[in-house]
Amino acid sequence: GAVVSQHPSRVICKSGTSVKIECRSLDFQATTMFWYRQFPKQSLMLMATSNEGSKATYEQGVEKDKFLINHASLTLSTLTVTSAHPEDSSFYICSARGGTDGSTQYFGPGTRLTVL
Amino acid sequence: QKEVEQDPGPLSVPEGAIVSLNCTYSNSAFQYFMWYRQYSRKGPELLMYTYSSGNKEDGRFTAQVDKSSKYISLFIRDSQPSDSATYLCASLTGGGNKLTFGTGTQLKVEL
Numbered sequence: 645g646a647v648v649s650q651h652p653s654r655v656i657c658k659s660g661t662s663v664k665i666e667c668r669s670l671d672f673q674a675t676t677m678f679w680y681r682q683f684p685k686q687s688l689m690l691m692a693t694s695n696e697g698s699k700a701t702y703e704q705g706v707e708k709d710k711f712l713i714n715h716a717s718l719t720l721s722t723l724t725v726t727s728a729h730p731e732d733s734s735f736y737i738c739s740a741r742g743g744t745d746g747s748t749q750y751f752g753p754g755t756r757l758t759v760l
Numbered sequence: 761q762k763e764v765e766q767d768p769g770p771l772s773v774p775e776g777a778i779v780s781l782n783c784t785y786s787n788s789a790f791q792y793f794m795w796y797r798q799y800s801r802k803g804p805e806l807l808m809y810t811y812s813s814g815n816k817e818d819g820r821f822t823a824q825v826d827k828s829s830k831y832i833s834l835f836i837r838d839s840q841p842s843d844s845a846t847y848l849c850a851s852l853t854g855g856g857n858k859l860t861f862g863t864g865t866q867l868k869v870e871l
Contacts, residue, residue: 650803676857685768687848687863688804737803739859748794749859751803 646672648740650752658760665723665755667738673718674740682735728759763787766862779836783849783862790851793825795834798846839869
């Protein structure tokens with residue numbers, strides 16, 4: 645099956661620092677990758693959609709200058725949380741679409757970010 | 761009104777029970793329907809994927825879509841404690857990019 649990895653799985657940082665999260669599709673080429681945020685006991689909230697080689701499309705209310713997304717290759721997308729604050733603490737999950745079934749999204753294991 | 765509605769639970773059943781999880785949706789343009797399973801502090805795992813109306817079976821899991829009533833169901837037979845997780849339904853329009861998720865139903869299967 646299609647496998648998506650994320651790194652790191654958990655990160656703790658100080659307020660004001662930047663954190664980069666990597667999302668990789670391991671056994672398929674992902675034409676589109678998605679970044680979600682999930683707060684405790686809530687569903688996934690889409691932050692942005694990125695296509696390889698082009699700028700990401702952000703959902704309403706998501707600051708593009710704060711959450712920088714780069715989709716440099718068909719197997720790698722990165723999310724950088726710039727100048728992180730405690731309210732950015734959340735579970736960040738990426739998904740990738742591609743492979744044999746172009747409609748299905750496969751999710752990574754998530755990255756738990758804690759900003760002190 | 762949310763586009764996809766799902767009862768958050770929690771739903772608690774004894775081991776071996778048949779579990780029925782349900783969602784309703786309002787967008788007639790939805791054509792693809794998925795069920796994801798999410799264990800605590802993990803990413804969602806795709807369980808079932810169906811296109812348009814009908815049933816799809818995979819082992820102990822059966823997904824059912826009724827487009828006339830805009831109703832999505834997931835049945836789990838012979839439920840096991842390892843099935844304890846949050847189950848998320850999701851829908852996608854034809855040619856669309858953005859998955860619309862329900863809030864998820866928390867299921868606990870007890871010994």
